[in-house]
Amino acid sequence: MERLFITEKISTLLPKIKEFVVNELYPLETTENLTHHFSYIEPVLQQKRALVKKAGLWGLHLPEKEGGLELSLCEFGQISEILAMTPFGHFVFNTQAPDIGNTELMHKYAPKHLKDQYLKPLMDGAIRSCFSMTEPEFAGSNPTRMGTMAIKDGDDYVINGHKWFTSSADGAAFAIVMAVTNPDAAPHKRASQILVPTDTPGFKLVRNIPIMGHAGDSWASHAEVTYENVRVPQANLIGVEGAGFLLAQERLGPGRIHHCMRFIGIAERSFELMCRYAVSREMEEGVVLGEKQFIQGFIAESRAEIDAARLLVLRTAKNIDEQGAANVRDEISMIKFFTANMMLRVIDRAIQTHGALGMTNDILLSHWYSHERAARIYDGADEVHKTALARGILKDYGLDVRKGK
Amino acid sequence: MERLFITEKISTLLPKIKEFVVNELYPLETTENLTHHFSYIEPVLQQKRALVKKAGLWGLHLPEKEGGLELSLCEFGQISEILAMTPFGHFVFNTQAPDIGNTELMHKYAPKHLKDQYLKPLMDGAIRSCFSMTEPEFAGSNPTRMGTMAIKDGDDYVINGHKWFTSSADGAAFAIVMAVTNPDAAPHKRASQILVPTDTPGFKLVRNIPIMGHAGDSWASHAEVTYENVRVPQANLIGVEGAGFLLAQERLGPGRIHHCMRFIGIAERSFELMCRYAVSREMEEGVVLGEKQFIQGFIAESRAEIDAARLLVLRTAKNIDEQGAANVRDEISMIKFFTANMMLRVIDRAIQTHGALGMTNDILLSHWYSHERAARIYDGADEVHKTALARGILKDYGLDVRKGK
Amino acid sequence: MERLFITEKISTLLPKIKEFVVNELYPLETTENLTHHFSYIEPVLQQKRALVKKAGLWGLHLPEKEGGLELSLCEFGQISEILAMTPFGHFVFNTQAPDIGNTELMHKYAPKHLKDQYLKPLMDGAIRSCFSMTEPEFAGSNPTRMGTMAIKDGDDYVINGHKWFTSSADGAAFAIVMAVTNPDAAPHKRASQILVPTDTPGFKLVRNIPIMGHAGDSWASHAEVTYENVRVPQANLIGVEGAGFLLAQERLGPGRIHHCMRFIGIAERSFELMCRYAVSREMEEGVVLGEKQFIQGFIAESRAEIDAARLLVLRTAKNIDEQGAANVRDEISMIKFFTANMMLRVIDRAIQTHGALGMTNDILLSHWYSHERAARIYDGADEVHKTALARGILKDYGLDVRKGK
């Protein structure tokens, strides 16, 4: 916790949530639960969701009129960190990606009938959703290149396309799909976001993509999806036609705060595990790991790096709250690569400290080591964010770096 | 391939093996095979073993009288690199750990009856074996601390103990177990190596330990094993009583060359995958990844680091060949941490180059990213080898660093 | 500037100081001034000091009753950053080490007669001072080991000892010397701080130590000093007898904030130089450096690292202001190594961006590259701070790491 950013709203909330996480969720981190598919543990997590509701902690991220606390991004970020300290936290609090992003988006831009039919049960945790943007044929760092088309036909859109990394599609009630609706418009105004129920004919979940050896399932999966003549009413449009990229951009600002605070929560927990092991693992008669300078180095560097990253992210969240995401784009790029790399270094040191145990599912770390490697890739690879940040800076020095160099 | 170390014996052999690996084994690297348990692909690999035999490439690592080529460590290392370029290479050539180590050991130290009964089918690939040393209760970096006991009773040993990371125990015909036979001897002379058939009553494979989310099976597994009153004849002793550590040490010298050359093969293949993708993946109209300086940096640094590591390892192999492992202990420590870290950096860059694809089992890299993280831990963690190397060096400067500081 | 920490007091002050620094001091950064000894430029700097006084910017760091602004550490830190953007800033504002530390110390602990005679002219910039603690024979990381003795004789102390890195002794009016006065006390209560006028017989400036090729002179020097039967009145004691380490510790808390904010100012200016050069240096027809990804990487990483370090340091300063240095010792260790390393990386990247020019005194960077390398050594080497931080952390996990391991 960082005193600088604590507000009255969250000062009592944070310890309460931490307590819930520690008491109710840490015990679920068994070897079995960390080895099996998500659906194995899902029923237990649903029970925990009931406990969250009972404890009055459900929907904290929502607007007041939806029963939430109308938290600022900076406030929710601090909650997000705590929830991320266990792999089950965000799901149990119904603040998991991509649902939280879809929730935010639909609140602002979905027409009433979609809110009634889809947003409400989503907020209740009764259904799940997915976001279908990335395509295998096109590099993710250039979102204006896209092959999926939505052609108007009568009152409908007819959608054809090929997506992957449509995360959590397995079991989702609906997808929000990015598709080109206006192919002749300027590159950034060609696509729209359209809600597609997953039971629509032609929507096909080809496979849950095996990642680091696991296909995963349910919420913890990343699907390859094809759209073959998928027909949905034009009324399923989110926002206006051609606003797809604008909405995606708007989603990504807060989305990166969510990700980064999640990274920090993971790093913080990894740090905790490292320290606990350092004080308890005997290397030789009467000498524990923590007495070794190499391990002390791991601990000291990790502590400094986590604290620095947290300050950077919460500053950015505060600036978004006060100035809007569009005005702090450079900062948003900055935190993404800085925090993702920090997290992976801390996880790596924690594993190294644990030795062979660190490789196993008897402890959390290997789960994060493999699955969180993606943090340096999705939502803009390191290289993309570094280039974007540098371009933003150099513009102030008078250089207009032409894109792509 | 490194011209400096090519000998006549291997100059025609290496391209032949490379060709086999490329033509017969690369096609097996499908998403399915990289996602399923090892037993799924195993029958196919057995067929490939037959092809190896047919091609006259079986048992190259063995002494001449066993039908091998009497290769030096430096020569075999170069073969090992090529076999490591695919996850199936060493298994198909029957040079996989831990069997290759057990083979070497038994050749030198097993009594004839054990050779007849166990070594012969092991060399033929008819059975598999495992090596049971590491214990969860004791830090691996200090091998003289060990809880497993073998007590003499009549003509037998009765063994009790708890091991883990007994790799490939699942399906193995026998284990070679490290156990304390002489508890009152000097610390380094307490343990012995004893052959235990896995069907001996009291030998229990508790579980294949889930690692990075996978329990694995068959050869590709790491077992937790308990020994409860396991009774074997004293004639199952390998070498002499109390020589357990000495033999383990002798095993580890060449063993580290094997590992390091494997790391280099993995790095080399990852490099190849990175380059192929760099020249083919379009980032924007007409511009491929390889035209970006960030990617060029990955490629240049990887090339230099792989070459440097290979030279270092082959030099060490040559020095072991000429001077014996005991005389190049510092070099052996040096290559272990240097090469393991190099490999992991190269894999990491290759993944980053592939973006989202790099996370998936559609390509080899994530398999290695997760499973090879252990390279910085097993057979001596980085920290152990660095400390050992520094102590060796400082001794020449007149300092006797007391162990454990 | 970091909006989070701006207060009303400094919000108008910072731009005013920045303007002074840019207009009056940047023009002094000529090749000549960066090549010659400090005494060459010193007369000009004295004129600039007059301008500072005229502009009402003198003594900002002092308490209100001394004409200062009673700034908090966090407020002054932000001024310190700006002054550090040129090598002449702190000297011109009379906030240079070690004088600022001696000023703070004497304000609190010097008896009135020393304040009248020494502190007043020090605050006026009429004299300079030095702090004489480090000894060549004893490792700096263990300050309780010290050879300099102050023996009572009548009303005097008679001091004998050998010091080095008594910075700015050349031309200083007095030294504050750490000497053992109570050899039989507990290790941390043996030494005292005593004011010694540099014209006292037996005080000998042996040499200005050549550092990175330069002996330096005047304020910009680091002296080796011997004390041979140096006799001063016991009334020259600062604070009470045996409080030497306590006072040194008290000095070091704020002192590290001063240093770290100075590091940040240097990094920020190096960053600025790097960006300016990146947008103006043509690599080939029509392509400037800033269009290259390698340079963009330097810029992006530097921006993130500087911002993160500044947040970390200002947070620590604020915590010292609110809780006292003794309660944030871990944070103080953290910022020292984190910020020093960050600065050196940024300087290094800025040099690399400048190519051959970066090596020359035609630009500031090489000055900082060579002289600021010491930042990772003085006031506690990286290794010392990392160890201290880890020990502090592990204590909370129940481990009392015995010192020195």
Next chain:
Amino acid sequence: MERLFITEKISTLLPKIKEFVVNELYPLETTENLTHHFSYIEPVLQQKRALVKKAGLWGLHLPEKEGGLELSLCEFGQISEILAMTPFGHFVFNTQAPDIGNTELMHKYAPKHLKDQYLKPLMDGAIRSCFSMTEPEFAGSNPTRMGTMAIKDGDDYVINGHKWFTSSADGAAFAIVMAVTNPDAAPHKRASQILVPTDTPGFKLVRNIPIMGHAGDSWASHAEVTYENVRVPQANLIGVEGAGFLLAQERLGPGRIHHCMRFIGIAERSFELMCRYAVSREMEEGVVLGEKQFIQGFIAESRAEIDAARLLVLRTAKNIDEQGAANVRDEISMIKFFTANMMLRVIDRAIQTHGALGMTNDILLSHWYSHERAARIYDGADEVHKTALARGILKDYGLDVRKGK
């Protein structure tokens, strides 16, 4: 020394040279000599040159007919390493840059009259020379952009231009100047190399450029030079007209081996100093630096990195010997950045180990820290070599990376 590359010719020579260096030159590394300008120590070094001649060690790098040993590049590289272990080694053996490069060049390409008049006394050590290529106005990484012109006028060239980093011009008898003679030819065929005696009217040494605070003098200097209507006979042409870049390229292949082996010598000596200090510096009662894991880490990593770099460079030298520089261009790029960075890391760790002492001229390290930073810049910056290497590699994968991207 690396057994793999020792030949009969050098097996007895290397220890002999090492002995000379240790006995005759190490004692010259006093604080004074490391602080003063080069001319201060130069007379002593001339005496040492006489000793070299007397010991029969002069001119080893020359062809047999010039009294040399006709050493291969790989053989001489190993001598070069030893000479580089002290800042005075190469000068005393007359193998210092840029004279050694000019010697090699003139042997092959200078007309007889220039050999008689200039090469002979150069080989004797009677005169010194310089190489005048780099221009402040054009980025060094693109050598085809050049402003210096040599216009034919009668039998002469009239040269006008502005150069800098004309190293060792101060006191040199002649310069070899790169100038455009054929402005209308293809970019790589525009320039020629012309010998210009430094007493030719119009040759003006503007200044020895201050670098890291020092202007330097004599051999140890880097001049800014202007050519104003400098008139020399066309007979002073080295090689043929328009061959300037080709000759420069030919010079750079072996030149990079020379540099890299020098880097390795410096790293090796820094390593030695680090180890010596580690075993002797007491940190606390009875505990020396070398017992600390942080220092052990420095030592172990440095040992591995030096050995790896040496193998890489000597392999490359051998390949140049056997295949010609043009065929191992990728390897040459590889060793340059790999070795320069390695050296700087080792120097940095050695300084850190020495603490405050490491900053001073009481020990060699700070000299190298500041002056060898240029190793990552001259003769192709890291970034240039990485890009070149990657382009070379990717060409084999079918990509022709257009220059400058």
